[in-house]
Amino acid sequence: MLSRRDYNINFLVNSLDYAFFTLGLAFASVNTIFPLFARRLGAGNIEIGLIPALAYLGWSFPALWGGQISSRLERKIPFILKYTLFERMPFLGYTLIAFYLAANRPTLSLYLFFAMLGVSYFAMGFIGPIWMEMVGKVIHPGRTGLYFATGSGIGALMGLWGSRMAENFLDRYPFAENFGYCFLLSCLAIAVSYVFIALNREEAEPVVPLERGYFRSLPQIIRSDRDFTNYLTARVFLALGFMGGAFYTVYALERFAVPDFLVARYNAFLLVSQALSPFLWGLIGDRHGHKIVLVCGGLAILASNMIAIFTPEPAGMYLAFALFGVNYSALTVGGVAILLDFAPRNRRSGYLGLGSFVAWFPAFFAPLIGGKIADLFGYQMVFWITLLLNAIGFCWLLFGVREPKTFEEFG
Numbered sequence: 001m002l003s004r005r006d007y008n009i010n011f012l013v014n015s016l017d018y019a020f021f022t023l024g025l026a027f028a029s030v031n032t033i034f035p036l037f038a039r040r041l042g043a044g045n046i047e048i049g050l051i052p053a054l055a056y057l058g059w060s061f062p063a064l065w066g067g068q069i070s071s072r073l074e075r076k077i078p079f080i081l082k083y084t085l086f087e088r089m090p091f092l093g094y095t096l097i098a099f100y101l102a103a104n105r106p107t108l109s110l111y112l113f114f115a116m117l118g119v120s121y122f123a124m125g126f127i128g129p130i131w132m133e134m135v136g137k138v139i140h141p142g143r144t145g146l147y148f149a150t151g152s153g154i155g156a157l158m159g160l161w162g163s164r165m166a167e168n169f170l171d172r173y174p175f176a177e178n179f180g181y182c183f184l185l186s187c188l189a190i191a192v193s194y195v196f197i198a199l200n201r202e203e204a205e206p207v208v209p210l211e212r213g214y215f216r217s218l219p220q221i222i223r224s225d226r227d228f229t230n231y232l233t234a235r236v237f238l239a240l241g242f243m244g245g246a247f248y249t250v251y252a253l254e255r256f257a258v259p260d261f262l263v264a265r266y267n268a269f270l271l272v273s274q275a276l277s278p279f280l281w282g283l284i285g286d287r288h289g290h291k292i293v294l295v296c297g298g299l300a301i302l303a304s305n306m307i308a309i310f311t312p313e314p315a316g317m318y319l320a321f322a323l324f325g326v327n328y329s330a331l332t333v334g335g336v337a338i339l340l341d342f343a344p345r346n347r348r349s350g351y352l353g354l355g356s357f358v359a360w361f362p363a364f365f366a367p368l369i370g371g372k373i374a375d376l377f378g379y380q381m382v383f384w385i386t387l388l389l390n391a392i393g394f395c396w397l398l399f400g401v402r403e404p405k406t407f408e409e410f411g
Contacts, residue, residue, distance in 0.1 A: 022155025067353020
């Protein structure tokens with residue numbers, strides 16, 4: 001049984017792990033830095049859309065198998081320490097590509113970039129349910145929302161410094177050395193986060209076999225838990241609604257002809273909103289439930305889509321990125337925590353695997369479809385379709401899902 005001291009230590013080291021991993025992703029953002037890097041390597045709209053699509057696909061399908069593995073593990077940490085290397089080592093690959101290959105062999109660099117991106121995000125998706133179930137074990141249940149808020153908030157605050165550094169690199173150094181420095185700092189931050197994972201204190205937990213087996217139990221979860229099924233339906237539409245955000249960067253580049261270093265400033269606004277909003281989400285989620293967090297995030301993404309559609313100047317994209325970050329942080333804090341609230345202890349692996357799959361798999365198609373729509377009809381059409389999808393998801397969440405969190409035990 002974990003003591004209060006164990007819980008406090010776990011809260012600290014997991015928050016720092018989360019923070020440094022978030023910092024690493026700030027230097028290699030799927031929404032800003034990666035699309036710009038790919039564009040400079042010669043990628044078109046379909047290839048730009050493939051960047052978030054690979055990330056979403058990686059977070060979805062492998063999560064089902066990750067949930068199955070998680071249900072068989074008495075301790076999660078040793079497994080995570082071993083297999084998380086597959087999600088972290090590609091960042092070293094990005095660095096080597098940028099420093100030694102991209103300037104002279106852009107086409108080969110683009111192929112290698114996408115291959116490493118796929119490996120990294122498929123590993124993230126596979127480990128995700130195992131990591132989430134580990135969090136459910138080592139973080140006190142009454143502080144789950146605060147944990148996600150603290151880790152993502154501190155990481156985003158650190159990412160502000162990272163964005164400033166990235167801006168200087170992109171402005172000061174030639175292509176692709178400038179991206180090489182960004183990816184190098186990403187590697188270092190992710191390496192530090194690995195150290196903090198290893199410092200967790202976790203007790204062994206007896207494995208309880210599922211009556212129907214892992215995969216056969218998933219349809220039963222959907223049939224038996226109507227609120228969870230409605231939640232998954234809402235997340236399908238909200239996942240498809242990621243379509244527009246994937247093209248904010250290239251839209252600003254082409255519509256307003258902004259310089260590369262200004263993209264780093266957009267990234268800073270994205271991170272500012274991700275830094276400030278999670279502390280509010282954690283407080284609200286732990287006291288009032290995580291559904292309201294997701295509802296607020298839905299309002300933010302609707303506003304972001306509207307601004308992207310109607311802004312007449314590049315300055316308006318600052319607010320579009322900021323609100324996109326607010327929504328992303330709401331999904332990070334509330335979207336993960338609410339799965340733990342939905343899941344009974346003895347069926348947690350099934351809920352986490354299914355929840356991760358449904359939340360992200362539809363998003364795989366969205367940027368690819370969006371890239372084709374952008375080629376045929378322009379970015380404005382992409383943003384209008386995105387607005388409609390997010391509106392449907394928001395209404396389904398607001399009216400079709402009841403808050404699953406109970407407060408009797410923890411107050």
